[in-house]
Amino acid sequence: MKVRILALRRWSYDEAWQAMQRFTAARTGDTVDELWLVEHPPVFTLGRAGKPEHLLAPGDIPVVHCDRGGQVTYHGPGQLVVYTLLDVRRLALGPRELVRRIEQGVIDYLAGLGLAARRRAGAPGVYCGEAKIAALGLRIRAQGSYHGLALNVDMNLEPFARINPCGYAGLAVTDLHRQGCAVSLAQAADDLPPVLCRNLYGSAAELECEVAAVDRPFPTSA
Numbered sequence: 001m002k003v004r005i006l007a008l009r010r011w012s013y014d015e016a017w018q019a020m021q022r023f024t025a026a027r028t029g030d031t032v033d034e035l036w037l038v039e040h041p042p043v044f045t046l047g048r049a050g051k052p053e054h055l056l057a058p059g060d061i062p063v064v065h066c067d068r069g070g071q072v073t074y075h076g077p078g079q080l081v082v083y084t085l086l087d088v089r090r091l092a093l094g095p096r097e098l099v100r101r102i103e104q105g106v107i108d109y110l111a112g113l114g115l116a117a118r119r120r121a122g123a124p125g126v127y128c129g130e131a132k133i134a135a136l137g138l139r140i141r142a143q144g145s146y147h148g149l150a151l152n153v154d155m156n157l158e159p160f161a162r163i164n165p166c167g168y169a170g171l172a173v174t175d176l177h178r179q180g181c182a183v184s185l186a187q188a189a190d191d192l193p194p195v196l197c198r199n200l201y202g203s204a205a206e207l208e209c210e211v212a213a214v215d216r217p218f219p220t221s222a
Contacts, residue, residue, distance in 0.1 A: 001033075001201045008037040008189040013045065013064055013075060016083065021067075023085055024144040035148075035196070036083040037189045040075040044163060047071055047137055054164040061159060068137035068147035070124070071167030078155035078175070080188045082148050082196065089143035091200065099124055099136060102149055105196035106134045112195070113181045123166065131174035135166060151192065152176065153185050 016038055023034070044055060044063045047070040054072045055063060061074075075081060088098060103119055106126045110117040110133070117126050117133065126134040134151045152175035160173040176183050183191075 003197055003201065004032050004034045005193050006034060006036045008039065008080075008186060010039045010041070013040050013043045013066075016040070016081075017064075017066055020083055020085060020146040024141055024146050027085075027087065027144050029087070029090070029143075031087065033087055034085045035193050036085065037193070038081040038083060039077060039079065039185060040081060042074070042076040042159065044072060044074055044159070048139075051167065054167050055162075056164065057162045059162060061162070066147075068139050070135075070137035072163045073135045073137070073150065073166060074159045074163060075150060076155060076159060078153050078185060080151045080153050080185055080192065082151070082192065084138070084145055084148040084196075084200075086145045086200070087143055088140055088145050095138070095140060098140075098145065099138065101199045102136060102196065103134075105199040106149065106151060106192070108199065109192045109195040112191075113176070113183065115176075115179055115181065123168065125166065128174055128179055131172035132165060133174050133176070133179070151188060153183060153188050 016036070042061045044058055044061055046055070046063060046065045047068045049069070050065070050071045084102065093101065103124070103126055107117045110126070115128055117128050120127050124136045125132050134149055136149045138145050138147050152173065154177040155175050157173055157175065165171045165173055
């Protein structure tokens with residue numbers, strides 16, 4: 001199995017979302033799966049079932065109503081977003097198993113950093129103790145999934161206090177640096193995708209990873 005990993009770049013949320021939709025609409029049974037590694041400028045996103053009352057005081061941070069699952073979350077500098085553009089039919093994974101495998105990839109990556117992380121029943125994502133360190137929200141259309149996960153690396157966490165993160169009032173949020181892991185965003189972007197791929201596709205021996213050049217253009221036009 002082959003997966004293409006597109007190198008880390010800063011990208012506006014709207015542009016990334018529209019590109020994911022175009023990629024998914026155009027994919028065929030032969031389209032190679034891709035992981036897009038992105039850092040967003042500050043933005044709140046509200047999922048399809050999102051309730052506006054979970055936006056407490058967004059202030060000057062823009063709010064985008066999008067088509068992923070889940071409630072409200074925050075994206076911003078110092079957070080690694082991994083968009084998982086996968087052929088779920090080819091993977092033969094249902095939505096719950098897909099979510100479980102992505103979560104497990106994050107848990108395994110954190111374990112390699114010496115952090116004990118876990119799931120939380122009824123609240124997708126990954127937690128260190130009671131604090132959320134990675135959020136997850138997907139959209140599955142026809143045979144393709146898009147959106148993905150957001151891992152907090154080294155962030156200003158104040159914007160999370162302006163919302164009920166993922167719809168949970170008072171939910172604590174953390175990042176790698178506050179957990180004692182001095183990992184850079186670039187290092188996380190290098191190290192997390194192979195662990196995710198092992199959980200999604202099986203052993204590394206069966207996987208060909210192609211890391212796109214930094215200047216490779218993302219598919220921003222049809």
